[in-house]
Amino acid sequence: MLCAARAQRLTPMRRHVLEALLDSHRPLGAYEIIERLARHGRPAPITVYRALDFLRDNGLVHRIESRNAFVACVHNHGGDDLIVFLICERCDAVGEAPGGNVAETLKASSRAAGFVPKSPVIEIAGICAHCRER
């Protein structure tokens, strides 16, 4: 198994949840995931939430706080990076923008306030390029 050490046990349930998110290039709510897994026996909400917890702990999935939804994470964020999500308010698509030097600026700014930050996640709402053209 490829990611053996990182994701200790990618069980069928967890794989199904991850694949559902990978197939959809927009964030899915937990109950939307349930719908998509329903053909082979509908899992209970708690089951999906536990799979999501596992996937999030292993950096395979991110939670979009402002949408109560989840997206699969392709890029291998190295733990300490800044993640910027661009969330289209019209089509719900989510892209990731390069955070770049913003990360350090932000961390320095918060440390100046005596604050010890965890790796920040930024969600920016707006209109994506595709929807803009229409």
Next chain:
Amino acid sequence: MLCAARAQRLTPMRRHVLEALLDSHRPLGAYEIIERLARHGRPAPITVYRALDFLRDNGLVHRIESRNAFVACVHNHGGDDLIVFLICERCDAVGEAPGGNVAETLKASSRAAGFVPKSPVIEIAGICAHCRER
């Protein structure tokens, strides 16, 4: 009335909700607000949500997405500013850090992706100075 033009009608209900948030220097959930207003007749959830919608539209209140909670906003953010919330994971206190030049960097970065951003809100979780000392 001072903020007459901006907040068109600061009705008693809206004022109560705002005061509840001002009295508490941490974010409150909608149902927590209901508890605090309960002495003079407990408002229905929808009533509080509508007051919060109004206050948010007028920039008096922010929603903390990652907490499903709301905070009163003292600073007069000029519409186009970046807002950085520092959220303590231990005591739930919320501070605002100066966004400074981060705003333009972020906007430029997202525009480069063909994205038209609204004014971004950044929520950074961590441990605040006060909790750190203990």
Next chain:
DNA sequence: GGCTTCTTGCTGCAGCGCAACATAAAAAGT
């Protein structure tokens, strides 16, 4: 096999958020 650990399933529940409709209050028109 026997034990421990991990994972999944089941029941139930509390908080969040709002739709739809009805009522009351305020603002605007005449």
Next chain:
DNA sequence: ACTTTTTATGTTGCGCTGCAGCAAGAAGCC
């Protein structure tokens, strides 16, 4: 002042979100 229109609040009801607590099964270890 009276009617019309707009705006705000109340009532009912419901769906989504997220998880606690317990029981049962599956995987790994001795």
